[in-house]
Amino acid sequence: MHTDYIHIILADDDEDDILFFTDAFDELKINTKVNTFKDGEELMNYLNTDKAVMPEVLFLDLNMPKKTGLECLSEIKANDKMSGIAIAIYSTSASEEDIEKTFVLGANIYIKKPADFKNLKKVLSEVVSINWQYHTNSLNKDNFLLRV
Amino acid sequence: MTPEESIALNDSLNDYGIEIVESQKGILVQKIKDVIIDMVFNEETNVNVKSSVYLSEKLGHSYGYLSNLFSEITYSSIENFIIIQKIEYSKQLLLNTDLNLTEIAFRLNYSSVAHLSTQFKNTTGITPSAFQRIIFKRRKIAQQKTN
Numbered sequence: 205m206h207t208d209y210i211h212i213i214l215a216d217d218d219e220d221d222i223l224f225f226t227d228a229f230d231e232l233k234i235n236t237k238v239n240t241f242k243d244g245e246e247l248m249n250y251l252n253t254d255k256a257v258m259p260e261v262l263f264l265d266l267n268m269p270k271k272t273g274l275e276c277l278s279e280i281k282a283n284d285k286m287s288g289i290a291i292a293i294y295s296t297s298a299s300e301e302d303i304e305k306t307f308v309l310g311a312n313i314y315i316k317k318p319a320d321f322k323n324l325k326k327v328l329s330e331v332v333s334i335n336w337q338y339h340t341n342s343l344n345k346d347n348f349l350l351r352v
Numbered sequence: 353m354t355p356e357e358s359i360a361l362n363d364s365l366n367d368y369g370i371e372i373v374e375s376q377k378g379i380l381v382q383k384i385k386d387v388i389i390d391m392v393f394n395e396e397t398n399v400n401v402k403s404s405v406y407l408s409e410k411l412g413h414s415y416g417y418l419s420n421l422f423s424e425i426t427y428s429s430i431e432n433f434i435i436i437q438k439i440e441y442s443k444q445l446l447l448n449t450d451l452n453l454t455e456i457a458f459r460l461n462y463s464s465v466a467h468l469s470t471q472f473k474n475t476t477g478i479t480p481s482a483f484q485r486i487i488f489k490r491r492k493i494a495q496q497k498t499n
Contacts, residue, residue: 233427234427304482304486307486308486308489308490308493310490314477333427333428334436336426336427336428337428337436339366340366340426341385342366342367342369343436343440344440344443344444346487347443347444347447349476349477349478349483349486349487350476351476351478352477
């Protein structure tokens, strides 16, 4: 159990955000392994290869070039091989309509991008620990909805 | 077995709710979880005492010991685990029965519906009614696809 780690993928076109995220993960107690992609197309190309390792959690930025987060979400949920990945959408938007729409499309987590590093760390820690609970306790992932 | 094979085996067993435990500590943590799950989900298990007392009596260790061990192994607290399980159970009841939130709160031994409602919102970030609405919408879409 101690040697286990959570495999995480992050798709975001903003390099600063990627840096913030990976730094925040490095400081968490839970072991994580993070892969990053800089747009939706690059992400989907990777997930569609045979050797792709399906992550436990995929963090998706909604606004990405080439393929948006929403397009990725729909493709992932329609694909049996990928549908088990917990999807965490993160966005600067906090409109109720956007949030509900992504949940209905199959997202598990909706994160409003925190303004500072301290909060980001807190939010990611919460997301990863709750996801860890679902992962290690075989809770019903269909009922996994979290908004932070 | 190589470490990779061991992880793969564990992953496939996880789908059935089974987890390979490697150490004595891990075994005790699993027992704590089992007692809590039984306490929350099995209504025949009548728990009249505080859950800390119940766990301690049932497993023959002090609550302080159990609590420290649990946090060390799972990165989460016993209290938090109980709350997550209760919220999971209330989700199941919201989706699969005709019980309303007041009745669910009563069933799960909450002091009031407001208490359950607040704990649900604090744990998931959304209200029980939004949760229900979202899952029902998802089911409707899934149904339309199969038709």
